[in-house]
Amino acid sequence: MSDQSSSSDKGKKRKRLTNYKNWKDTRKSRRENKILVNYGRQHLSRKGRLIAAKKMGDSCYCTKQCETKFTEAERIEIFNNFWGLGSNEKRWLFIVNHSNKMLKNRSKQRGEPVRNRKYTYKYYLPKTNSDGFSQTQIAVCRLMFVRTLNTSSNIIKTAWQKYDENGIIQQDMRGRHAKNRKVSNE
Structure with missing residues (x-):
């Protein structure tokens, strides 16, 4: 019995504690940067570079x-x-x-190739x-x-x-997606 308990203890590992202060990117800083980017103001990139304001x-x-x-x-x-x-x-x-x-x-003369721009x-x-x-x-x-x-x-x-003909603009879907669950077939 002691052999089984010692082998099961070896498999357990302690989880690392989260230390938010050492994180480069937090939700709060991402949200603040997103607002600054949307208003065209000066902000820091994720790598720490200063991005100039729009002129x-x-x-x-x-x-x-x-x-x-x-x-x-x-x-x-x-x-x-x-x-x-x-x-x-x-x-x-x-x-x-x-x-x-x-x-x-x-458009160009008849002999010219067809252009993509309509x-x-x-x-x-x-x-x-x-x-x-x-x-x-x-x-x-x-x-x-x-x-x-x-x-x-x-x-x-x-x-x-x-833009659609009814005067409505589609929503910006960048960064938004449904949560995909990974289900194993075992």
């Missing part, structure tokens, strides 16, 4: 003369409103509301009228739109993919 880009100098349509203060206000939304769904809805997706008008986009930025309450949409080029909001062109495509 508005320079205006463009195109044939549409976008730089004359908006003052620097108006562009800063648009930038702050966009990043003040605080979630991807709201930013996607902003992009969809301030752009139009349409079929492209023309749609083109028109971009608008909101401008507050002199009465201070109503807004009009001013047409701008893609570069001005992207630089004012400090986003990429891929975000615009993603926003239109998430």
Whole structure:
């Protein structure tokens, strides 16, 4: 009997105590960083690097003369409103509301290979009228739109993919999934 009890004691191991102070990443710090990222503010990465806050880009100098349509203060206000939304769904809805997706008008000559792009986009930025309450949409080029909001062109495509015809944006499902149980078939 003593042989059996000694062999069963060898198999038992003590669990390690959790020491939250030594953890690099805690739920609280992840939540705080997520909020800072969503608002475009300065934050620390998981590796401890300092990530700079989002900044508005320079205006463009195109044939549409976008730089004359908006003052620097108006562009800063648009930038702050966009990043003040605080979630991807709201930013996607902003992009969809301030752009139009349409079929492209023309394609290359007959001998050219078929391109994948079927749609083109028109971009608008909101401008507050002199009465201070109503807004009009001013047409701008893609570069001005992207630089004012400090986003990429891929975000615009993603926003239109998430949009359905009823005016609803799909929920951002990154990091969300059903709990999968591993069941053995033994």
